[in-house]
Amino acid sequence: MVEANVIGDGIYTPVTTFYKDDYELDLDAQVKHANFLYDNGISGVLLSGSIGEAIHLNRDERLSLVKAVRDAIPDKNFRIISGLPYSNIKDSILEIDLVKKAGGDFAILLVPGFYGSNLTHQQGIIDYFTRIADQATLPILIYHYPGVSNNLNVEPETFKALSKHPKIVGVKLTHFNLDNYILLAANKAENAANNFKPVTGLGQILIPALSVGVFGAIDGLSGIFPKVMVHLHKLFKEGRQDEGLELQYLVTKADRLILNLNLAGVKHALYVLYGFGNKNVSGRPPLNNLIDDKTWAKYEPDFKKLSEIESSL
Numbered sequence: 001m002v003e004a005n006v007i008g009d010g011i012y013t014p015v016t017t018f019y020k021d022d023y024e025l026d027l028d029a030q031v032k033h034a035n036f037l038y039d040n041g042i043s044g045v046l047l048s049g050s051i052g053e054a055i056h057l058n059r060d061e062r063l064s065l066v067k068a069v070r071d072a073i074p075d076k077n078f079r080i081i082s083g084l085p086y087s088n089i090k091d092s093i094l095e096i097d098l099v100k101k102a103g104g105d106f107a108i109l110l111v112p113g114f115y116g117s118n119l120t121h122q123q124g125i126i127d128y129f130t131r132i133a134d135q136a137t138l139p140i141l142i143y144h145y146p147g148v149s150n151n152l153n154v155e156p157e158t159f160k161a162l163s164k165h166p167k168i169v170g171v172k173l174t175h176f177n178l179d180n181y182i183l184l185a186a187n188k189a190e191n192a193a194n195n196f197k198p199v200t201g202l203g204q205i206l207i208p209a210l211s212v213g214v215f216g217a218i219d220g221l222s223g224i225f226p227k228v229m230v231h232l233h234k235l236f237k238e239g240r241q242d243e244g245l246e247l248q249y250l251v252t253k254a255d256r257l258i259l260n261l262n263l264a265g266v267k268h269a270l271y272v273l274y275g276f277g278n279k280n281v282s283g284r285p286p287l288n289n290l291i292d293d294k295t296w297a298k299y300e301p302d303f304k305k306l307s308e309i310e311s312s313l
Helices: 027-039 059-072 089-102 122-135 156-162 178-185 188-193 203-211 226-237 241-254 256-274 293-312
Strands: 010-014 044-047 079-084 106-110 140-144 168-173 197-200 216-218
Touching (some): 059 079, 079 089, 122 140, 203 241, 241 293, 256 293
Parallel strands (some): 079 106, 168 197
């Protein structure tokens, strides 16, 4: 059994939220996909993250996702991380407690980027996460995704300060600034002493991230090819560099679909390859665009290669 406040090494999946034709939650599809990930070696799921449209769900819906997946997969080694859309402290503290009661293991909170570059002092970020963590009933991860946080950057020294809080157990880095990865992850002894684990949110740079001390990934492509991403992680851990780099190349090519098409591309691939979800619905408006055959054809050869590898593992 994994310790309750430890985010273990491995591959975690930020899942899309599935809807019926009327945009109501499709919990049956959500559970079916979660079981698919569980059966194929994924260490846990991030529900209602950015690709899961936290901002388009109300609190009851986010909690219903947590409860449905936990009821279906009671194994606590399969970690459930719940995304919160807030930038205010009181609502965050309240929902974290409700997530715990629904069966979740961790909460993940975006860096509060509403004020963007006008937020010039890093101490404010420290104070924000500290005040939440002080009252949180679950351990929390920080979600550093400048692309959706008004390009607000968090300095490595800020993470170092936050890592000392016993309830702050990691950070998801969804950006390509490898210098920040190095400055955060290379200090392994201190991170280990603080139970603080940096993970990448980008499977397309999994091996480079692992090579500088990152522990794993919360990666969207793993929702489509779980065994491939788990295998890629394993190849690195076993020192099989040539095989790892060859597979990383294929993963990076395929990951362009997520980079360019986001959740609509993921949902299209899940439906085409496995029949998961609803071919008529992608995200809630304004993310309700569908992928046409011409667009899919650009990515289909890369997905066909990875699908063959997935089937062979």
